[in-house]
Amino acid sequence: MDITIHRLDGLSDPLRAAWHRAMDESPEYANPFLAPEFAEGVGRFRGGARVAVLREGGRPVGFFPYERNSFGIGRAIGLGLSDCQALVHRPGVVWDTEELLKACRLSVFEFDHLVEEQKPFGAHVTGTFASPVLDLTAGECGYAEWLRGAYPGLAKTTLKKERRLGRDVGEMRFVYDERDPRVLRTLMRWKSAQYRRTGRMDRFARPWIVGLVDHLFEIREEHFTGVLSVVYAGDRPVAAHFGPASGTVFAAWFTAYDPEFRYYSPGLLMHLRMAEAAGRHGVRVMDMGRGEKEYKDWLKTRELRVGEGFATRPRPVAAAHRMWRRPVRGLRNTVLAHPGLREPADRLLKTVGSLRTHAAPTPSIRMTGNRTGPSTRRSGSE
Structure with missing residues (x-):
């Protein structure tokens, strides 16, 4: 398997067409959050957005969009906004997760809405959840x-x-x-x-x-x-x-x-x-x-079922990131899974929200156009 890394702001028309073809050939990849247009959109406003292109016999057969920071921490493209994540590929394509992360120079890859079909990531899924x-x-x-x-x-x-x-x-x-x-x-x-x-x-x-x-x-x-x-x-x-x-x-x-x-x-x-x-x-x-x-x-x-988890390589930064993020996710999922905990948590959040709303006005929302300057390239969060 040959893997090359590309910036999303320079994706060629043939690669984009091959990506669309992979979406068309597999119904589980028809979600618009898996389209190159969404990945390219995120790439306009987020530093470190890339796509790994998998080739067999010189032909592009798979596309893995992701975001990477300077420490080698990777996350699904648009993590926290995207409701569907995957390595989009043509039927029958198989890849090795560690080889993929190495090619992307990632120590860890974090996801939270991974398509259930993504078997090579299976060992790294920490939980699966319903997606109606x-x-x-x-x-x-x-x-x-x-x-x-x-x-x-x-x-x-x-x-x-x-x-x-x-x-x-x-x-x-x-x-x-x-x-x-x-x-x-x-x-x-x-x-x-x-x-x-x-x-x-x-x-x-x-x-x-x-x-x-x-x-x-x-x-x-x-x-x-x-x-x-x-x-x-x-x-x-x-x-x-x-x-x-x-x-x-x-x-x-x-x-x-x-x-x-x-x-x-x-x-x-x-x-x-x-x-x-x-x-x-x-x-x-x-x-x-x-x-x-x-x-x-x-x-x-x-x-449908979607997975969350962390695909990692044996690197200290990967262990540190997982130790930091997994307890936060575990606490959130525990609250969401138990109505007895979820309802008091919602009441607490609404009380905090009421206090915050009375303390400060709602920020104005301005037209941003297609700017890609420093003011738009900020880190997001879930």
């Missing part, structure tokens, strides 16, 4: 009819709230692929406020994440399109979602709504309308991403 998906072709008449049959009460209540919102505020309108960047700014403000209310890290306070989302919003390709979906009441947006879509898979990513309308369940309404519209646009699967949420349990038709 919606089969938009479920049943004879599609997903909407499947949901009405599986959860008739949920569908009836949601549609009733939709009609009530239309009467109270204005005629309901759903736009699957909204191209107005001002609505994207509104979504970011809502999401930023939500993060702060709930005590979570505000991702949109990080310029590189704002820049990445702006960049992905402009991409409209066969294997990757940034899709902004909006629920309007009259001319007023009440809920919005932004996420990437490939030709067959739509990834749920950033969803938020105007809290003034929370009693109308706008988030659930958004996902229902989004699933219907995505199915009409030829999408077969909506990937909801790892994480236990009640609405995901309602909407899912099945679950």
Whole structure:
């Protein structure tokens, strides 16, 4: 196996086409987070983003995007943002993990949403987790009819709230692929406020994440399109979602709504309308991403499994990194796995968020364009 390393800002058209071909040949790699467009987008705003290209007989057969720091610590591309990670390869390709890490000059490679099929990484997986998906072709008449049959009460209540919102505020309108960047700014403000209310890290306070989302919003390709979906009441947006879509898979990513309308369940309404519209646009699967949420349990038709862990080489820095990161992950997973712990933790975070929200205003979110200067090249975190 021949392995070469490439910068993502100089990926050639033939390599990009070979990457797309590998996605097309294996359904488990059809997720837009595995597309070169996502990796290239991260590379515009993050230092150390690279892709290892695996060749057999001189032909590119595998693509391994990653980020590397100066200490040889590697992480999946967009770790903390990406809901699907893998070495994308053509069917039948086998690789050696240690050989791969050596070629990439990595002492450790950290991942948290690894596709279950990645057998060479199997010995390095420390835990697997459910990632709910919606089969938009479920049943004879599609997903909407499947949901009405599986959860008739949920569908009836949601549609009733939709009609009530239309009467109270204005005629309901759903736009699957909204191209107005001002609505994207509104979504970011809502999401930023939500993060702060709930005590979570505000991702949109990080310029590189704002820049990445702006960049992905402009991409409209066969294997990757940034899709902004909006629920309007009259001319007023009440809920919005932004996420990437490939030709067959739509990834749920950033969803938020105007809290003034929370009693109308706008988030659930958004996902229902989004699933219907995505199915009409030829999408077969909506990937909801790892994480236990009640609405995901309602909407899912099945679950995938994704893994987290650390692939390492025998280096002191790898041992130190694993000793530092694994207890943090273990504590988080323990809390998430036990409702008795999760609910008090959520209450604590919301209390902290309430105090933080009253102490400081929500940061403004500015258009970033395609800048790649020092202000955007900051380290992210989960």
